[in-house]
Each structure stands twice: as C-alpha cells, then as structure tokens.
Amino acid sequence: MDAADRAPRKESWRRILPPGFAWPVGYRAAACFTFDVDAESPILFDHPEAAGWLDVMSHQAYGPRTAGPRLLRLLDRTHVRATFFIPGYTAERWPETVRSIRDAGHEIAHHGYLHEGARSAPDVETEERRLLRGLEALDAVAGVRPIGYRGPNWELSYATPGLLVKHGFRYDTGMMDADHPYRLAVSPEPGAPSIVELPAHWSLDDWEPYNYLPGITGSGVIASPADVIARWTLELEALVEEGGLFMLTNHPFVSGRASRAAGLGRLIERCLEIDGLWVATAAEIAAHVETLPLEPVVHRPPELPPRL
Ligand SMILES: [Zn+2]
DSSP states (O other), rough: OOHHHHHHHHHHHHHHOOOOTOOOOSSSSSEEEEEEEOOHHHHHHHGGGGGOOOHHHHHHHHIIIIIIHHHHHHHHHHHHEEEEEEEHHHHHHHHHHHHHHHHHTTTEEEOOOSOOOGGOOHHHHHHHHHHHHHHHHHHHHHHHOEEEEOOOOOOOOEEEEEEHHHTTTEEOOOOSSOOOEEEESSSEEEEEEEEEEEEOOGGGGHHHHHHOBBTOOOOOOOHHHHHHHHHHHHHHHHHHHHHHHHEEEOOOHTTTTTHHHHHHHHHHHHHHHSTTTEEEEHHHHHHHTTTSSSBBBBBOOOOOOOOO
C-alpha cells in the first residue's frame, strides 16, 4: 500500500472526531498504559477474612514483590511513562513500591483507600472520607498529590465527579461511553464545573481474562497472553483508525507474570511503531484535553418508568 492509498483513510478518521476535539499537532490518536496497584486491597475489602489466608495474600503480594520491578524495567527499556493508580492501603503496606514508581518518573493517581467501590458507600459523606483517606496515604508515603482518579471496580456514583472537583482532581478515568476524552460536567446544573474524562473499558482490562483466585474471582479459565495481546492489538489498531484513546488497564499482580509482561512489552513496541500515536500518561492527556473547546457532557440518571 502506498501513501496515496492511505490518504483517504486518514481523512475518514478526521471526520469522526467529536466537535472541538483534536490531538496535539502531529498526533492522530493516543495510548495510555495504566497499572492499578491493587495488591491486597480489593481482596481485603470484599473478603476481610482473607487477611488470614497466606495463600491468597501471597498471590496479591506478587505485584509489589515480583511484578512491580519487572514492569518498571519494561517501561524503562521502552522509555514509556505510565500512570499508576494506587489505593492508599497499598501505599501504606508497600511504601517502597510506591516510592520506586514515583522515582522512576511515572504518574501516581488515586484508586480509593481500601479499593472501596462507590456502590458500597452508604452516602456521599462516606465516599468523601474514603477519597480523603486515600489522598492522605499517598501524601504520607510518597509526598504525592494526585490529580487523577480511577474508581475501584470502575464504580462511580453521580456524586463522584463533584467530589473530585471539590478536592482538586483534574481528571477521572473509567467512564465507558466514548472512544475519545471529553469534558465531564459534575452536575446537570447550568454552569456546573467540569473535569476531564478519559474513557476506559472492561475489554482493555487484564483482570477478566487472566485472573483466577478460587472462590474469590475468575472462572478458572485463564487466557493465553497470545490471545489477550492479539485482542488488545485489534482494539489498539481500530482505535487509532478512529482517532481515539487506547486506555489499557493492567494490574501488576496480574500482568506482571513473566509471559504476560513479555506480551505487554510486544504491545508497547507495536504502539511505538505506529506513526502519529501519542503514548502519554493520563495526566499529560488530561492537560491537553483541558486546552480544547469542548462542550461538557452532562450525565443525568434515567427516570425509571412506572412498572406495568
Ligand atoms: Zn483496582
């Protein structure tokens, strides 16, 4: 295929970008590599009794103890800066891990305190206390004040965006209604403040295909990295054609295992080969989106119709 053949396809992706949206000059799409450093947190929140189960705790400790250093080496080798979403409890239990991520130049962002999903909060005050507890832990351990948030389990309440603005966050990542970043109004009120949303999706999350803990998560069918990387590569290449954002979510204890990390390395190298693909941290992408003339998207809860 020569350059002339490719030209019409380039025009087609330009036409489908949302109004006001553009990538930085020279780029036609973006890829963001993110790691949710969950370690023991989600297991302990959902199954507190697992604190006494050495087998399960060792499975989760693989992230900080073994996979983290491997993934940092991979990112260093490929010169990619990533975004690490870290629950406050993980920071307190594994402070050296968090500091090594910080010292390697990666972005650190918020991921709850004990990985509490928003749906488990009985009220907005509880949700806010958890948000603040996570902030305090990241500050105490690493001196970091994150600007980005990812809801544990991707869970968001309609109050979450307002809490994020109130506490100085500039972006959320986890909504699943777009291929491109957008501005997110924190409420339907006219003139409501907004933050940047960096959409994600379950299909670009490593937990579902790989993770298995008997009685806790997973079906026991563990996918091959060859299949997972092939699936993610299909989505990457399709999103590049759409001019969208490839937001990949990995967990060190999951994707830091040897053959999975090797596959992730091949995916990163594929990204670096793609002409015009911007590989950036979530904060870098959010900072760019803040400069765009985007009309904020308003999310309203649906009104339930009367049941017949
Ligand atoms: Zn998580």
